[in-house]
Amino acid sequence: MEKSTEKVCVGVFAGAHGIRGLVKIRSFTVDPNDLFSYNLLYDETFTKTFKPKKKSLNKNLIIAEIEGINDRDKALELKGKKLYVRRDEMPKLPEETFYHVDLIGLSVFTKKGEEKGKITEVFNFGAGDVLEIKTSDNSVVMIPFTKKDVPEVNIKDGKIVIADEQWFVGIKKGEEENV
Secondary structure, eight states, X not given: OOGGGOEEEEEEEEEEXXXXXXXXXEEOSSSGGGGGGSSOEEOTTSOSEXXXXXXXXXXXXXXXXXXXXXXXXXXXXTTTOEEEEEGGGSOOOOTTOOOHHHHTTOEEEXXXXXXXXXXXXXXEOSSSEEEEEEOTTSOEEEEEOSTTTOOEEETTTTEEEOSOGGGGOSOOTTOOOOO
């Protein structure tokens, strides 16, 4: 599946709210309200569609109404199901801004041109984005996704360039650190 037609997870049903079938949705968009800017949301297989109607925002969870869901039991059946949009439906971003899904799978190179691995995940623990990189020996390295640490991102060529290869120098399996 090409990047332009990939599905992108934008939220997940987090449970029921009350007894009348309202659902809680955890949005993965920067602003939770952005979830409502998409015409339709899809299940993982793209066979079922959802058009949530926002009721409120409660502790970073959206409380919404879903057509056809009118009691707590039906709302609870949705818990844990992820909500997707097509990648090509997402807004175009300004230059030097990237969707996490577009970074995953990119090859990681040093400034000298040495390939170090591939990006397997992008995390944000609150202080900024962090790239998880899996090396050829199946080690995992995490690098801050900053302009200083990752000066070049080339989505078209499928690669990033890191500023310092010292991120990949460390303890090898079976060795202990001398303290």
